[in-house]
Amino acid sequence: MKVLFVFVLFFAVVWAQQHQIGFPRNGATVKLGSTIVVEVDRPNSIQGSTEAGMVIAIQSCPSFPCSPPSSILGTILYNGPYDPEFHNSGGFFKPPHQNFSVVIPAPGEFGGPVQVGRAQLAVARFHMIGAGLSPLLAFANITLNIIA
Structure with a gap:
């Protein structure tokens, strides 16, 4: 029973550190070649977290x-640092987050084979948690509808 409790507690601590894509929303429509803002939210947690880096990527999968x-x-x-901060305005509470402006590459741009149709926007975040700084690689993703 104690082993189960420890496992559940560990899972809850790790889950509490999971980031989310706050914007755009899942299923949003975006245009090839356009610049979009990607908001990456991190839950406010009592568990310490040391950010090491983050990648935002897109995978075309139309069919x-x-x-x-x-x-x-x-x-x-995007490939670089992640430094989420609180930004509360107008009484609207948001978790610690950071916004990134990224370009949805048209076919052939930036080496990216992004096509019209369904695509997956993914965020990979590498950070350390706890007093012993245990490494954790976490992923979040949403589906986008890409138009010309």
């Missing part, structure tokens, strides 16, 4: 299911 981001990220749109 077949997208691969999980843990297997294939696709075309990298």
